[in-house]
Amino acid sequence: MITKKKLSFTFLYNSKRYRDSTMSNLAVRYKRNLIDVIEHCKNKGSVEFTxxxxxxxxxxxxxxxxxxxxxxxxxxxxxxxxxxxxxxxxxxxxxx
Known part of the structure; x- marks a missing residue:
């Protein structure tokens, strides 16, 4: 969700199936990959349309x-x- 120009995510999961550490690792990796995508797009020389x-x-x-x-x-x-x-x-x- 975007609020006040900030992007935020909420990870909901079944704590009986997944450990907190697993979900925390997922969130860290998700953020890292999202930042990589943003950096890639910022550094493009031209706009690519989809x-x-x-x-x-x-x-x-x-x-x-x-x-x-x-x-x-x-x-x-x-x-x-x-x-x-x-x-x-x-x-x-x-x-x-």
Whole structure:
């Protein structure tokens, strides 16, 4: 959860199945890996977009890469957003 610009996590677990030390170790490793991901992203020279950055949440990373290759790399334009087809557009595409 993010509150007052701070990210926090709560680990809930069954104390009869897991030792406190095991969960503490998990939390320490989770934090370390999260910091590594943050540092990696901060040090990137450019922004990398993923399907979650666009409106169509059903888009896969492979589909996004294909669209970017077709339109950004060869078409000399920048994709700002991707929308799912409307039902009418889906029908037109199907019948074409």
């Amino acid at each position: 399907p979650s950055d666009y409106s169509d949440k059903r888009l896969t990373i492979e589909e996004l890469d294909s669209l970017r290759e077709t339109y950004e790399m060869h078409g000399n334009c920048k994709i700002s957003d991707i929308y799912a087809l409307s039902p009418m557009q889906e029908g037109m595409l199907f019948h074409s």
